[in-house]
Amino acid sequence: MAATSIGTARRRRDGEPKVRGTTRFTGDLQIHGLLHGRLVLAGDAHARLNGVDAAAALALPGVVAVLTAADLPLRPGAGGRAGLPLARDEILWSGQPVALVVGESEAAAEDGAGLVVVDAEPLPAVLDLEAAIEAGSPPARVHAAPAVDGGAAGAHGAPDDEATADAHGAAGAGGSEQAPSSPNVVTQRRMTGGDAAAGLAAAAVVVSGRFRTPWVHQGYLEPQVAVAWTEPDGELVVHASTQGAFALRQSLSSLLGLPLDKIRVRPGVIGGAFGGKLALLEPLVAAAAVKLRRPLRLALARSEDFAATNPAPAQLIELELGATAEGRLTALRGRVVADRGAVADMGVEAISTALCAGPYAWPAHDLKAVGVLTNRVGAGAYRAPGAPPAAFALETLLDELAQRLGLDPIELRLRNVLTAGDRGIDGQEVAVLGARECLEALREHPLWSGRGALPAGEGVGVALGFWPGGLEPAAAICRLDADGRLTIVTAAADMSGVENAFATIAAETFGLAEDDVRVATGDTSSAPYGGVSGGSKVTYTYGRAVERAAAEARERLLRIASAELEIAPEDLEVADGEVRPLGAPGRAIKLADLAARTLSFGSPHEPIEGYGGVAQVSRAPGAAAHLSHVRVDVETGAVTPVAHVIAQDVGRALNPALVDGQLMGGSAQGLGWALLEELAYDEDGQLRSGSFAEYALPSFDVVPPIETLLVEVPAPDGPFGAKGVGEPPVVAAPPAVANAVAAAVGVRLRTLPMTPSRVWAALEDAR
Amino acid sequence: MAATSIGTARRRRDGEPKVRGTTRFTGDLQIHGLLHGRLVLAGDAHARLNGVDAAAALALPGVVAVLTAADLPLRPGAGGRAGLPLARDEILWSGQPVALVVGESEAAAEDGAGLVVVDAEPLPAVLDLEAAIEAGSPPARVHAAPAVDGGAAGAHGAPDDEATADAHGAAGAGGSEQAPSSPNVVTQRRMTGGDAAAGLAAAAVVVSGRFRTPWVHQGYLEPQVAVAWTEPDGELVVHASTQGAFALRQSLSSLLGLPLDKIRVRPGVIGGAFGGKLALLEPLVAAAAVKLRRPLRLALARSEDFAATNPAPAQLIELELGATAEGRLTALRGRVVADRGAVADMGVEAISTALCAGPYAWPAHDLKAVGVLTNRVGAGAYRAPGAPPAAFALETLLDELAQRLGLDPIELRLRNVLTAGDRGIDGQEVAVLGARECLEALREHPLWSGRGALPAGEGVGVALGFWPGGLEPAAAICRLDADGRLTIVTAAADMSGVENAFATIAAETFGLAEDDVRVATGDTSSAPYGGVSGGSKVTYTYGRAVERAAAEARERLLRIASAELEIAPEDLEVADGEVRPLGAPGRAIKLADLAARTLSFGSPHEPIEGYGGVAQVSRAPGAAAHLSHVRVDVETGAVTPVAHVIAQDVGRALNPALVDGQLMGGSAQGLGWALLEELAYDEDGQLRSGSFAEYALPSFDVVPPIETLLVEVPAPDGPFGAKGVGEPPVVAAPPAVANAVAAAVGVRLRTLPMTPSRVWAALEDAR
Secondary structure, X not given: OOOOOOOOOOOOOOHHHHHHOOOOEXXXXXXXXXXXXXXXXXXXXXXXXXXXXXXXXXXXXXXXXXXOHHHOOOOOOOOOOOOOOOOEOEEOOOOOEEEEEEEOOHHHHHHHHHHOEEEEEEOOOOOOHHHHOOOOOOOOOOOOOOOOOOOOXXXXXXXXXXXXXXXXXXXXXXXXOOOOOOOOEEEEEEEEEOOHHHHHHHOOEEEXXXXXXXOEOOOOOOOOEEEEEEOOOOOEEEEEOOOOHHHHHHHHHHHHOOOHHHEEEEEOEOOOOOOOOOOOOHHHHHHHHHHHOXXXXXXXXXXXXXXHOOOEOOEEEEEEEEEOOOOOEEEEEEEEEEEEEOOOOOOOHHHHHHHOOOOEOOOOEEEEEEEEEOOOOOOOOOOOOOHHHHHHHHHHHHHHHHHHHOOOHHHHHHHHEOOOOOEOOOOOEOOOXXXXXXXXXXXXXXXXXXXXXOOOOEEEEXXXXXXXXXXXXXXXXXXXXXXXXXXXXXXXXXXXXXHHHHHHHHHHHHOOOHHHEEEEEOOOOOOOOEOOOOOOOHXXXXXXXXXXXXXXXXXXXXXXXXXXXXXXXXXEEEEOOEEEEOOOHHHOXXXXXXXXXXXXXXXXXXXXXXXXXXXXXXXXXXXXXXEEEEEEOOOOOOEEEEEEEEEEEOOOOOOHHXXXXXXXXXXXXXXXXXXXXXXXXXOOOOEOOOOOXXXXXXXXXXXXXXXXXXXXXXXXXXXXHOOXXXXXXXXXXXXXXXXXXXXXXXXXXXXXXOOHHHHHHHHHHHO | OOOOOOOOOOOOOOHHHHHHOOOOEHHHOOEOOOEEEEEEEOOOOXXXXXXXXXXXXXXXXXXXXXXXXXXXXXXXXXXOOOOOOOOEOEEOOOOOEEEEEEEOOHHHHHHHHHHOEEEEEEOOOOOOHHHHOOOOOOOOOOOOOOOOOOOOHHHHOOOOHHHHHHXXXXXXXXXXXXXXXXXXXXXXXXXXXXOHHHHHHHOOEEEEEEEEEOOEOOOOOOXXXXXXXXXXXXXXXXXXXXXXXXXXXXXXXXXXXXXXXXXXXXXXXXXXXXXXXXXXXHHHHHHHHHHHOOOEEEEOOHHHHHHHOOOEOOEEEEEEEEEOOOOOEEEEEEEEEEEEEOOOOOOOHHHHHHHOOOOEOOOOEEEEEEEEEOOOOOOOOOOOOOHHHHHHHHHHHHHHHHHHHOOOHHHHHHHHEOOOOOEOOOOOEOOOOOHHHHHHHHHOOHHHHOHHHOOOOEEEEEEEXXXXXXXXXXXXXEEEOOOOXXXXXXXXXXXXXXXXXXXXXXXXHHOOOHHHEEEEEOOOOOOOOEOOOOOOOHHHHHHHHHHHHHHHHHHHHHHHHHHHHOOOHHHEEEEOOEEEEOOOHHHOEEHHHHHHHHOOXXXXXXXXXXXEEEOOOOOOOEEEEEEEEEEEOOOOOOEEEEEEEEEEEOOOOOOHHXXXXXXXXXXXXXXXXXXXXXXXXXXXXXXXOOOOOOOOOOOOOOOOOEEEEEEOOOOOOOHHHOOOOOOHHHHOHHHHHHHHHHHHXXXXXXXXXXXXXXXXXXXXXXX
């Protein structure tokens, strides 16, 4: 065999073109006759929509149309957010799209949008999550009850909480519970096992807390954008920055009533998504393009993206847990309330509730998940949906528990962490999990062992995060071209350097250099099927399909080489771009020669190609443990991260450079959750942080050096042992910081982000 | 099983959109910033090119550039026609592109082209095929000797005569012969077997003749067109009306020096090709788009297409053959001279020579193939390249032989026709061939048996044609979509209703209704490999790949249905859009349900997809016999076809309606060869028939009712026994007409087309 590609650090393939600016994003597409859309966003947080006066806008030169909900050719009854791209009868949040102004130019559309008058009659707005669940709360929606189960199912592919949990990899457990306490409580679910009350009663120590986390935006660099047009034969083409081409096609088919084969979704290059780019703008843009019979682009401005898309929702988590004096956990009890915003078809409460158990063994649990409507933007998925809030609550309490028990926090976790053969609260047996190994890796780290010698106001915190990993079928084809290079084709969205992962897997499997593998993305017309890029499952599912496709092509290659060389396939090896007879390298044939001979008139050989389809049935959960070293300014409450270490079980690091990048990016986003990020609204429900000036993403002056420790506990069904690595690293960064703050200055924060004012207030309380 | 799709007549899928005008052809593509090209064509037939004065053109508003050969970024040494898209140093034919004027609009380019001044110094022009091969002929090319073998090989994929023959299905035989008799003879090849001289000497009867056929244009409705642009990342995209996407990509890679994966060929819908659309305009358009960094379209006007493309070349065939008194053929001797025009990389002389033997057994043969340069447009492929002239010579002489021997012409052919197990003059054993069955079908036809009772001036002629069938690897993938419909993906060009054939094959193999199969064409970036659509091999090769892909998908389907139903796969059947347990139809699952369940989050099933790759190693030659009934006006020489019957071995008629269409279309084109079509040039080499006003395609007032007899001798390796049917029907129509003329009025024509003046002259000679 040639030198292995696996485990070799290589640059991201999409890096150079993105840095050079030669990548063509969806918004860069140049289309003949393209129209431009601009949204008219609602001002009120909740109002009766009496009408839209478009006369002045339509009078502007260059304005082609002003579309409202009634103008869109959507199937009646199409539910959920996708079925309601523009407000109908009722305005549900400040920032909701009410009309789409279409112009011959961006400027015309923009000017037109400024002239549209929305006639709305204010209604009581439901803005506070805790007030929303009170029995006496006014309803956040008056006209139409949201269809949480059923109607919207086909549209998003992930309509209700159960499906959403599945999409991102969690297995829901337990039954539903009816009797909502307020008109805004749209889902309630209870998950129980054992006798939690007895477990808590029998515990030597019980700790509890009430945790709040805010609305957080995914912060992708490329705002939401979509382009759509119809071909003369009626085919609808949608070029979109989407995480799921086939899922989007399905959604559009349901919404527009078009057969699947009359819709072609071309997955564009994605400028960041993190869960937020799943059929959001496309229904509107597609419907408008069908209506107007012209190509249309809608590209949100940054402020619109903050106000009108689908960020991670606010959560309220109440949790109590107990342990024996030896530090054995006895029971977990609590409630997870998640805001669904005004559009109810996406919620994180179920998965977040399940994740409150962490990767630990619980003799008993009693957890309740509550999904709540408010007059806020609809909730969406963001890297490990629901996991950071759950980990913030659980891991903070575990830290407190260790403190109360006088146990080393890592030791407490090691005594309870799930390992292979254990069962989680969902009752499923854990196949392989490297959580223990991650904790052990941190225990040996000098930052942990040396934490006692830090100056005053500094501290080190530890926390463990967990992500169950998603499953969805995927397929790939591969083709040896006449130049001896291999082409891999999938429908996987361009995200997180998947091109590299596929190339590494194919190169290793087929037996050529990674640079001789090209990775192509097909559209829904011609690519093999593949699921949504989300839930940390692309490498685990698509990657496995790529491995199979390359293996099948290699078999064909050896069969053909065997015929040409008259040597049995088992006596041949593929290396360095050649097929070589073992022991007779002088008779080697170059792949390019073999391929060119095969792909020609009269060739007696079939193409050297392969197909791989896969349905993983075993999950490959990921775990990541963090050490956070912070310095707290007791005068101002400012928390400064000094150092950060993450140990993550990555299964097998196909390309350590890219895996490191995921771990660093996830940790950085976790620091954003911990210290900075919050979509802040005023008392009228108006967004106050609608730009990166007000919405504080962690930048390089905030993020400390991040040290990554790659723990490799191979996933049996992953390609070369690899598993998804995208979501785990964000999960436990916030509690690691919170625990570091506690270690530094002795106060425990219950609300994210841990802003200077909150820390200062906590210090004041403690003083 | 459901009712079979095989053998059921169905409409062409591409028919309705083409009739309605909703098909988007390459020339209809709307591209942002598109530039338009217009060619400056040479006036002289042969000249030294001293320069091009573009100043006046460049001064015109809207003219962007005037490109000449030196401006194109083609690799030095790139040979053949593809390497010489614009004249360099020397003008080789009247009509040769000398410059490309590029404008912001068609009108600007057109106006600019009118202002370009070509400075050329006339050279002696070689215009007559017979004079061109004389030792004293001036050379048709002065500056550069054409590279017949070698240099151009990579570019066209079919550079020399051997490869060309292969491309269209013939196996060359015999060795090359050097020592050209004139500077214009660029290839000579002799094919021998047995002792032809002895065979002729021993024959009871010998007949001979000298036959001439003209340059004939393919007459496609859509003139040549190509569009190209470069993406910001440097990828060259070529959208072309081409018969071979992968072959074109290979050619462009060689010419432009770009890696294969930096070129994406998007095969567009083809508005007729018949062999003429193989990398002709694309090298120029691609090179210009790379040079100008702007999207560019070049769409030829009809007159340009007549003057500057690649029609079938003129031929001169001298043949003599002998037979015993019992009508056993003894020997065949002769020479086939084919014009290659001014660009030498495509010639039909080798295959035409091989086809002069027809589908008959010859104890001895001695044939010479000669390829000749002249100052005419370069030769190209046209439906069964070289076959109609060969059949015209051979089948006319056989008719004469039968007359001399007093044998029924069909009986004479039956005594000598090849059947399974016989060997052709190439020495290959014939596997399966339905030529005999075709003759037998005609022998029973009332038109044949009743031919003795026709009025004066009318006659019926018979002739048999043959096409060896091409081979080239091909592949397909298929995918069951969530709506229960099957998608087939190949790189096969849209020609001749292949969508129907693929759908029929897939439907029958998989087990669903043909309407539930969609056929998609992929581009070279993501489609599995496939060869050129030519040589009557698409159904035979791609079709077989489709069958395999559908079979593999069906296996997956049954495996998944088996798991869902807990019934063994062998106890399941697929029919009417369902998987049904045998004997328990009530437990059937709809394909759509199964597919939707499979293609979803958490599905335990891999996608229901399949891959099929194929390399046919056995040829499936086709044969077609014609009866032509004509009326000859002895006063004017006008020949009027009265009726026409074609009996063709089609292997298995997957869709009789489409097969009938091929037989009728081929017969009609054969009538054009016989009676009407000729690219006529004046004594200066100027084309006189540059429009459909002068170039007479057979129209409906000329073509008589054509009766088709589908003879089904299954091809063992064809999908469901099918074989290629495109080329055989054109081959023997001309000699059938010629033999009918002889039967009607007793004169034998040796030159095509058999115009009234030629027939009248022959009648005069005979009177």
